[in-house]
Amino acid sequence: MVDIDVxxxxxxxxxxxxxxxxxxxxxxxxxxxxxxxxxxxxxxxCLAAGIPSIGLWREQIAEYGLDRSRRxxxxxxxxxxxxxxxxxxxxxxxxxxQAISENRQAIDEAxxxxxxxxxxxxxxxxxxxxxxxxxxxxxEDRIAELAPYAAENGVQLAVEPMHPLFCADRGVISTLRQxxxxxxxxxxxxxxxxxxxxxxxxDPDLAELVSRAxxxxxxFQVGDWITPFPADxxxxxxxxxxxxxxxxxxxxxxxxxxxxxDVEVEIFNAEIWAAEPKSALAxxxxxxxxxxxxx
Amino acid sequence: MVDIDVxxxxxxxxxxxxxxxxxxxxxxxxxxxxxxxxxxxxxxxCLAAGIPSIGLWREQIAEYGLDRSRRxxxxxxxxxxxxxxxxxxxxxxxxxxQAISENRQAIDEAxxxxxxxxxxxxxxxxxxxxxxxxxxxxxEDRIAELAPYAAENGVQLAVEPMHPLFCADRGVISTLRQxxxxxxxxxxxxxxxxxxxxxxxxDPDLAELVSRAxxxxxxFQVGDWITPFPADxxxxxxxxxxxxxxxxxxxxxxxxxxxxxDVEVEIFNAEIWAAEPKSALAxxxxxxxxxxxxx
Numbered sequence: 001m002v003d004i005d006v007x008x009x010x011x012x013x014x015x016x017x018x019x020x021x022x023x024x025x026x027x028x029x030x031x032x033x034x035x036x037x038x039x040x041x042x043x044x045x046c047l048a049a050g051i052p053s054i055g056l057w058r059e060q061i062a063e064y065g066l067d068r069s070r071r072x073x074x075x076x077x078x079x080x081x082x083x084x085x086x087x088x089x090x091x092x093x094x095x096x097x098q099a100i101s102e103n104r105q106a107i108d109e110a111x112x113x114x115x116x117x118x119x120x121x122x123x124x125x126x127x128x129x130x131x132x133x134x135x136x137x138x139x140e141d142r143i144a145e146l147a148p149y150a151a152e153n154g155v156q157l158a159v160e161p162m163h164p165l166f167c168a169d170r171g172v173i174s175t176l177r178q179x180x181x182x183x184x185x186x187x188x189x190x191x192x193x194x195x196x197x198x199x200x201x202x203d204p205d206l207a208e209l210v211s212r213a214x215x216x217x218x219x220f221q222v223g224d225w226i227t228p229f230p231a232d233x234x235x236x237x238x239x240x241x242x243x244x245x246x247x248x249x250x251x252x253x254x255x256x257x258x259x260x261x262d263v264e265v266e267i268f269n270a271e272i273w274a275a276e277p278k279s280a281l282a283x284x285x286x287x288x289x290x291x292x293x294x295x
Numbered sequence: 296m297v298d299i300d301v302x303x304x305x306x307x308x309x310x311x312x313x314x315x316x317x318x319x320x321x322x323x324x325x326x327x328x329x330x331x332x333x334x335x336x337x338x339x340x341c342l343a344a345g346i347p348s349i350g351l352w353r354e355q356i357a358e359y360g361l362d363r364s365r366r367x368x369x370x371x372x373x374x375x376x377x378x379x380x381x382x383x384x385x386x387x388x389x390x391x392x393q394a395i396s397e398n399r400q401a402i403d404e405a406x407x408x409x410x411x412x413x414x415x416x417x418x419x420x421x422x423x424x425x426x427x428x429x430x431x432x433x434x435e436d437r438i439a440e441l442a443p444y445a446a447e448n449g450v451q452l453a454v455e456p457m458h459p460l461f462c463a464d465r466g467v468i469s470t471l472r473q474x475x476x477x478x479x480x481x482x483x484x485x486x487x488x489x490x491x492x493x494x495x496x497x498d499p500d501l502a503e504l505v506s507r508a509x510x511x512x513x514x515f516q517v518g519d520w521i522t523p524f525p526a527d528x529x530x531x532x533x534x535x536x537x538x539x540x541x542x543x544x545x546x547x548x549x550x551x552x553x554x555x556x557d558v559e560v561e562i563f564n565a566e567i568w569a570a571e572p573k574s575a576l577a578x579x580x581x582x583x584x585x586x587x588x589x590x
Contacts, residue, residue: 130541167497168539202462231526244463246425
């Protein structure tokens with residue numbers, strides 16, 4: 001495999017694992033990390049690199065076709081660690097019915113694909129509103145409306161606490177404590193939480209909260225926090241090892257709390273998107289084994 | 296007064312308060328809001344606009360001269376709501392002595408100027424380190440070393456919790472809870488906290504923590520959170536009313552907890568810096584009265 005860290009064919013300090021390497025047993029590729037690949041190309045890329053699991057995005061599923069995506073996934077034998085994403089539940093009452101309807105459709109898609117969970121990006125402040133507590137209450141109300149339907153269809157809603165950077169415009173659930181307290185109001189098969197290193201690494205209560213989350217953890221996503229902070233906040237995630245996050249400590253916490261699921265690499269980064277996809281994927285595999293590795 | 300919100304001389308929706316308006320009794324201008332003004336110009340600007348208090352920056356004090364700044368402030372009758380800033384305490388042991396020495400000098404300057412407090416931006420992860428808990432412990436150790444010296448000189452150290460956005464590179468104290476728990480280990484005359492709306496507005500525990508902070512609150516700084524997030528994260532603060540923060544609720548919390556100090560407008564924003572200073576200051580005054588007003 002080629003590798004974006006290895007220019008001119010020089011050997012890497014740390015060799016890229018081969019597809020049959022048992023250390024890849026829990027690695028998942030979130031499809032947006034290699035954004036230009038279709039569902040079919042991402043599945044082929046995972047198979048070639050020895051990655052046994054994939055996180056899919058609804059836009060790419062729609063482009064490729066839901067039924068075709070389902071057949072491609074089934075033939076591949078890949079696990080679907082998540083479907084991204086449902087949510088955007090904070091709108092005014094007039095928007096409620098449409099938000100519920102869209103999220104039911106997202107649940108149906110996740111069910112059709114056999115996904116472990118549907119990631120919920122809950123939404124920011126509605127346009128013109130500064131009432132953050134009210135937006136947070138609406139999230140809770142609408143999760144309550146969706147949760148039984150999700151579980152009936154075999155899909156766990158995975159509430160994603162987002163970095164406070166995104167509180168105004170993407171996600172008013174800003175801490176793992178909020179996400180866990182919300183999830184705990186429901187049966188575990190209905191609502192879990194996402195633990196994403198990029199969103200949560202700064203939290204002084206992280207160890208306590210990961211331990212408390214325990215069997216509520218529906219997905220574990222990894223990406224690094226890099227500085228200087230990139231000009232586009234949405235594309236500010238880095239490859240593991242390029243930034244400030246202590247992934248070894250994070251992985252230890254996940255081991256200690258008994259997490260047994262996949263580790264999904266989810267990075268939105270303009271440089272990685274510009275790189276040749278197979279080469280970028282080789283770097284993902286290498287950096288995962290070097291910095292994160294859950295066994 | 297002119298006003299950057301009032302083009303072509305049209306009347307503002309909300310008139311700019313006159314210098315003798317009693318609603319300005321607790322307003323303070325953080326000097327960096329109008330970054331091109333010297334200490335002398337900022338003092339004149341405050342007097343002309345009826346602003347009775349000022350937050351000073353050490354770089355501008357050094358340019359203007361400490362003794363000259365002291366005399367200018369004394370003659371003006373302005374209060375000094377803060378000196379910005381001390382801190383950067385997270386470096387390795389080899390850098391400890393220099394950090395302590397620099398902070399003692401900052402304390403001396405704050406004392407000479409009769410400042411209410413010295414704002415402490417505690418510092419991010421040291422270069423090459425990913426050990427966030429260790430960096431946080433070093434902050435505590437070094438605050439403990441500085442705190443008695445500060446109080447002996449009549450200066451309160453004001454620990455500033457910074458938005459988690461800045462955890463890696465500017466401030467590892469990310470929540471008001473961390474800052475309050477740190478401050479509570481010391482006598483109140485030694486260590487307090489800064490409450491800055493920009494850094495803290497997203498915190499789901501804000502009301503509880505502002506109430507707990509109570510007499511520990513050394514400074515109250517205001518600036519808005521704007522979207523889309525600007526390309527330079529350091530210049531991402533907005534004029535009150537231009538963003539997503541509910542200042543009325545914030546001011547209510549501050550009232551309820553018995554805060555009696557000044558309200559310092561601190562905005563780092565390229566557009567405000569590019570505006571004509573008196574016009575920008577008129578907008579500060581108007582927006583303070585319209586959105587924040589502590590009486």
